[in-house]
Amino acid sequence: xxxxxxxxxxxxxxxxxxxxxxxxxxxxxxxxKKVVGFNIMDSAVFLLLAxxxxxxxxxxxxxxxxxxxPLYINPIPSGLVLTGIVVxxxxxxxxxxxxxxxxxxxxxxxxxxxxxxxxxxxx
Amino acid sequence: xxxxxxxxxxxxxxxxxGEREPKDRTLFVMERRHIxxxxxxxxxxxxxxxxxxxxxxxxxxxAALIICAVLVCVLLTAVAAMPDFGDPDNPTNNExxxxxxxxxxxxxxxxxxxxxxxxxxxxxxTLGESCVLFLAVSCVTLLLRRExxxxxEDPDELRRRRQEDELRRRNPDVILTQAAKLLIPCxxxxxxxxxxxxxxxxxxxFSGGTILGCxxxxxxxAYGPENVRRFFNSRIFSAxxxxxxxxxxxxxxxxxFMGANxxxxxxxFTMAIDLAVGLVVxxxxxxxxxxxxxxxx
Amino acid sequence: MIILEGILxxxxxxxxxxxxxxxxxxxxxxVYMAFSLIMAVLWSLLQSPDLAITEAAVGAGISSIxxxxxxxxxxxxxxxxxx
Numbered sequence: 001x002x003x004x005x006x007x008x009x010x011x012x013x014x015x016x017x018x019x020x021x022x023x024x025x026x027x028x029x030x031x032x033k034k035v036v037g038f039n040i041m042d043s044a045v046f047l048l049l050a051x052x053x054x055x056x057x058x059x060x061x062x063x064x065x066x067x068x069x070p071l072y073i074n075p076i077p078s079g080l081v082l083t084g085i086v087v088x089x090x091x092x093x094x095x096x097x098x099x100x101x102x103x104x105x106x107x108x109x110x111x112x113x114x115x116x117x118x119x120x121x122x123x
Numbered sequence: 124x125x126x127x128x129x130x131x132x133x134x135x136x137x138x139x140x141g142e143r144e145p146k147d148r149t150l151f152v153m154e155r156r157h158i159x160x161x162x163x164x165x166x167x168x169x170x171x172x173x174x175x176x177x178x179x180x181x182x183x184x185x186a187a188l189i190i191c192a193v194l195v196c197v198l199l200t201a202v203a204a205m206p207d208f209g210d211p212d213n214p215t216n217n218e219x220x221x222x223x224x225x226x227x228x229x230x231x232x233x234x235x236x237x238x239x240x241x242x243x244x245x246x247x248x249t250l251g252e253s254c255v256l257f258l259a260v261s262c263v264t265l266l267l268r269r270e271x272x273x274x275x276e277d278p279d280e281l282r283r284r285r286q287e288d289e290l291r292r293r294n295p296d297v298i299l300t301q302a303a304k305l306l307i308p309c310x311x312x313x314x315x316x317x318x319x320x321x322x323x324x325x326x327x328x329f330s331g332g333t334i335l336g337c338x339x340x341x342x343x344x345a346y347g348p349e350n351v352r353r354f355f356n357s358r359i360f361s362a363x364x365x366x367x368x369x370x371x372x373x374x375x376x377x378x379x380f381m382g383a384n385x386x387x388x389x390x391x392f393t394m395a396i397d398l399a400v401g402l403v404v405x406x407x408x409x410x411x412x413x414x415x416x417x418x419x420x
Numbered sequence: 421m422i423i424l425e426g427i428l429x430x431x432x433x434x435x436x437x438x439x440x441x442x443x444x445x446x447x448x449x450x451v452y453m454a455f456s457l458i459m460a461v462l463w464s465l466l467q468s469p470d471l472a473i474t475e476a477a478v479g480a481g482i483s484s485i486x487x488x489x490x491x492x493x494x495x496x497x498x499x500x501x502x503x
Contacts, residue, residue: 004203006422011202013429019195020436026187032445032490036452039483040436043459050466055216056209060467061224062324064234071211074220075236078468082241083252085471086329086404089478090259093411096490097266100415103494112180119172237470317473325469333477340485408482415489 010051017044029111031102035095042088046081053077232390233322242328242396243383246375249328253403257368260410269418284417291347303345310338318401322393328400335401336408343409348417357420360406367402374399425465431458445496449487456480 005012017040024037053074061075103109106117137143163171206213223240233239241249318331343351378392413420435455442448456479463471491497 006426007208008202008205009422009426009429010208011205012199013432015195015198015202016433017436018198019191020433020440022194023187023191024440026191027184028440030445032487032494032496033440033448036439036448036487039452040439040455043455043479047459047462050463050468050471051208052213052215053468054209054466055211055213058467060325060469061236062234063224063228063236064323072224072236073467074213074216075223075240076220077215078471079237079241079245080248081468081471082237082329082474083248085474085478087252087255089483090256090407092483093415093486094259094262094266096415096486097263100490100493101266109494109496112176115176235470237468325473327470330470330473330477333474333482337477337481411482411486412489415486415493 011048014044014048014051017041017047031099031109031111032096035092035099038095039088039092042084046084046088049077049084050081231393233393235322235324235327238321238327238397239393242393242400243378246379246396249400250371250375253368253371253400256403256407257364260364260407263411263414267414267418271419288347295347296345299345303341307338307341307345310334310341314338314405318398319394321397328397329404331397332401332404333408335405336412339405339409340412343413348413355409360410360420363402364406364410367399367406371396371399371403421465425462428458428462428465432462445491449484449491452487453480453484456483 021037021039021041021044024040025034028034028037053076055071055073058071058073059069061072061078063072099109102114106114108114108117134143223236223244227236227239227244228234231239231243233242314331314334314337317326317334318328321327321331339351339355374392374396410420432455435451435458439448439451439455442451456475459479460472460476463469463475
């Protein structure tokens with residue numbers, strides 16, 4: 001059991017982080033903390049993806065005459081995660097811009113106050 | 124008879140004139156309309172709403188916690204069934220990865236296999252991602268851009284911003300200007316180095332573009348946005364962004380449709396595509412900063 | 421190496437939980453910067469230097485700058501209503 005945890009340490013951490021991020025997104029009342037939770041979820045998924053490509057004893061996938069190395073890690077998951085990191089920051093920027101507009105309109109970013117003020121305006 | 128006739132005629136005449144409704148001789152009698160219960164008073168409604176909100180806000184976190192715990196347990200059982208970490212016989216290490224590692228240098232001219240892969244073997248993914256960056260800046264522009272003369276401006280905000288600009292122009296921040304004088308050349312040099320060496324060493328379009336954008340942000344913070352607008356104003360910003368994306372699309376389309384790995388000069392395409400990606404990312408990063416802090420590029 | 425990775429992974433979980441429990445928004449963003457930094461070191465340990473450079477520049481750099489700018493606009497630098 002213990003060596004199962006030690007062998008799959010990256011995947012277990014990724015799953016736990018995903019759960020923490022999801023709980024943040026669902027339960028937090030402050031909108032900024034929701035966005036932070038979203039980013040934590042993103043990072044957890046990237047950690048899981050990139051840990052699939054690791055090979056014991058492998059080195060960074062830069063071939064050439066730097067010095068012959070017989071074993072390289074798998075470059076494919078690394079490339080996928082590179083795209084993901086950049087998309088994650090774009091989504092964060094967009095979410096923060098929306099939060100600024102919400103604040104300009106309603107004057108608050110706590111969710112329960114926001115709902116009350118929106119309901120008052122709808123009446 | 125006279126009376127009935129008169130009655131009948133006068134009734135008909137008054138009906139034609141619209142003074143009287145005829146007798147209801149419908150075959151099916153309509154059901155009695157359902158009368159709603161009396162509307163609750165506003166205070167009662169308010170109390171009910173608040174009670175519902177209270178129950179939701181107190182029962183919901185517990186349900187969320189249970190859902191997350193169940194999800195984590197299910198995923199952990201899946202993790203236990205995964206192949207060993209770092210095993211060379213992983214199903215993910217198949218012949219595609221071997222092909223990339225072996226032939227990347229000859230076919231794409233990139234010693235850095237990851238760069239060669241994302242810019243030529245899997246270049247469509249990177250094109251889609253550049254589109255996402257472009258779109259993100261456009262959306263943030265739509266949300267946050269303020270014309271200088273529009274009447275959405277809060278007068279206090281306007282006054283405070285003008286005061287800050289005046290203060291910064293009169294006595295600029297000593298630490299920031301002196302540090303910027305030392306750091307900006309180094310940052311730009313490093314950014315160009317990372318951008319151009321994307322094929323030989325770690326780095327490439329994304330990292331180089333981000334560092335370039337950070338250099339522009341430092342310029343803008345230390346010397347004021349007017350000085351940056353002298354060589355990088357709004358029109359140049361849009362032009363560079365669009366040009367980068369179109370250059371990528373054009374080059375990569377040409378590369379793919381003209382034979383891809385069979386081209387003799389295919390190695391130089393990778394560097395040009397790298398530069399295009401770097402331009403788009405740098406503009407994105409600086410655009411985000413400018414729109415967030417000032418509302419205009 | 422396994423011990424180092426274990427410590428860093430535990431640090432990841434600790435920073436993630438701490439970011440959720442902070443009262444002030446400024447502290448949340450700073451702890452999120454630490455999270456990104458530990459992530460960047462982990463990418464180096466997984467032998468992916470591209471990811472390490474990109475995560476350091478983007479996560480601990482750009483993302484945090486955007487958070488700080490937003491906090492300034494929503495007047496959240498002085499604390500939330502919990503204080």
